Amino acid sequence: RAKTRVKSYKTVEFHVEKDLQPTFARKPLDGINTNDVNNWIADQRRRLNPATVKRTYNTFRAILNDAIKSGILASNPCTNSDKITGIVYRQRFLEANEVLALYTMAKQKSDWLADFILWAIHSGMRKTEIRSLIWEDISKLPDGRTFASIKTSKSGKPRIVACTPTMMSILESQKKRKKEGSNLVFPISEMTLRRYWMDLRAKANLPDVTIHDFRRTHASHVAAANVDLNTLATRLGHTDLTMLQQSYAVIVGSAETKATQTIEQIFDDMLKPRKAKESNTNPAARKYASPS
Numbered sequence: 001r002a003k004t005r006v007k008s009y010k011t012v013e014f015h016v017e018k019d020l021q022p023t024f025a026r027k028p029l030d031g032i033n034t035n036d037v038n039n040w041i042a043d044q045r046r047r048l049n050p051a052t053v054k055r056t057y058n059t060f061r062a063i064l065n066d067a068i069k070s071g072i073l074a075s076n077p078c079t080n081s082d083k084i085t086g087i088v089y090r091q092r093f094l095e096a097n098e099v100l101a102l103y104t105m106a107k108q109k110s111d112w113l114a115d116f117i118l119w120a121i122h123s124g125m126r127k128t129e130i131r132s133l134i135w136e137d138i139s140k141l142p143d144g145r146t147f148a149s150i151k152t153s154k155s156g157k158p159r160i161v162a163c164t165p166t167m168m169s170i171l172e173s174q175k176k177r178k179k180e181g182s183n184l185v186f187p188i189s190e191m192t193l194r195r196y197w198m199d200l201r202a203k204a205n206l207p208d209v210t211i212h213d214f215r216r217t218h219a220s221h222v223a224a225a226n227v228d229l230n231t232l233a234t235r236l237g238h239t240d241l242t243m244l245q246q247s248y249a250v251i252v253g254s255a256e257t258k259a260t261q262t263i264e265q266i267f268d269d270m271l272k273p274r275k276a277k278e279s280n281t282n283p284a285a286r287k288y289a290s291p292s
Helices: 009-024 034-047 050-069 096-109 111-123 127-132 165-175 190-203 212-224 229-236 242-247 256-271
Strands: 138-140 146-150 159-162
Touching: 009 034, 009 050, 034 050, 096 111, 096 190, 096 256, 111 127, 111 165, 111 190, 111 212, 111 256, 127 190, 146 165, 159 229, 165 256, 212 229, 212 256, 229 256
Parallel strands: none
Antiparallel strands: 138 146, 146 159
């Protein structure tokens, strides 16, 4: 049932086949009780780290909630189950010199990779959300503002991300990179992106950085610049501030349009060496040209 609406369906499928079916496949749904769930959590904790168990648990809980909506179950046995403790949320976000190093290396390797990184930093979007964008998801108002619609996110709720000027320039570049038969804004296969990314971070001597860290970088630096946290949470697709406080560093104490202007300035200053020459012809990357 989740296949048509969940972008991370392969992960959900993996959770079910590897971690849930061995324990619960032979039980009727209404035969699963809280004690069964607690025993499963304890068994998983002996083999896996808390964050991994929590992700599979969330899949399990979602399945049972769906059963409730379908009238198969009266209640969810996960509701009163043991809390999964010991989760340490990853707080890695990139500093200015790290962003510049990755961008400079990416520019040398491929224009599309450099633009993918810029888009991730400016938008705060997840990797799967960026790769799934199609041109019908991009809309422009008469006043010049441009928006990217994310129809299916991790939370299952759609949202709209206002584009910064850099994002709008990237869209113009991506129009020239369209592939026949593909309507994707970023027509890049998962394998190609992974191969380029692994090579890039090795060359930049940043082996611990993940693409998702660009999302944390976005959240951390934008929050530190005093953009309204509710606006930021909406932009990232969080329903409240809890996930911001748990998952993103430097969350300190505007409207969306004002937020895009601030975001543009933050990463413009971060990526542009003061004495850089505008030697690149790519309009999205010209202002980020590396020193000669």
